[in-house]
Amino acid sequence: MANYQKSEAALAESAQLIGIFAEKIRRQIIIALGNSGDGLNVTDITALVNISRPAVSHHLRLMREAGVIAMRSNGVEHIYYLTLTEPLKLLQTTFTTLATDFDATTPKS
Numbered sequence: 001m002a003n004y005q006k007s008e009a010a011l012a013e014s015a016q017l018i019g020i021f022a023e024k025i026r027r028q029i030i031i032a033l034g035n036s037g038d039g040l041n042v043t044d045i046t047a048l049v050n051i052s053r054p055a056v057s058h059h060l061r062l063m064r065e066a067g068v069i070a071m072r073s074n075g076v077e078h079i080y081y082l083t084l085t086e087p088l089k090l091l092q093t094t095f096t097t098l099a100t101d102f103d104a105t106t107p108k109s
Contacts, residue, residue, distance in 0.1 A: 007101045014094040017087050020066045025049055026059050030082065033069060039081035
């Protein structure tokens with residue numbers, strides 16, 4: 001029998017991260033940072049995603065809290081860059097848990 005409590009816990013743990021990837025602007029920021037090589041500052045990101053600076057800052061804060069990006073200081077400017085290794089491991093674990101639980105319940109034809 002499948003352990004649905006384990007699936008629920010895995011989904012709950014990944015919910016914030018799934019929300020990060022679900023939002024279009026944050027996906028655009030992820031792509032921009034991935035293409036940047038060495039990271040981008042808020043001004044660069046604002047120009048690329050075409051939203052206000054405060055809106056970009058809001059999205060960057062959420063992404064930092066979820067562990068998808070990090071920031072380093074370069075004098076007075078902040079440079080943002082991707083940190084996807086741990087978030088992707090968490091998602092992989094979540095999806096493996098779901099596959100294990102729900103593949104076991106799929107009727108065989």
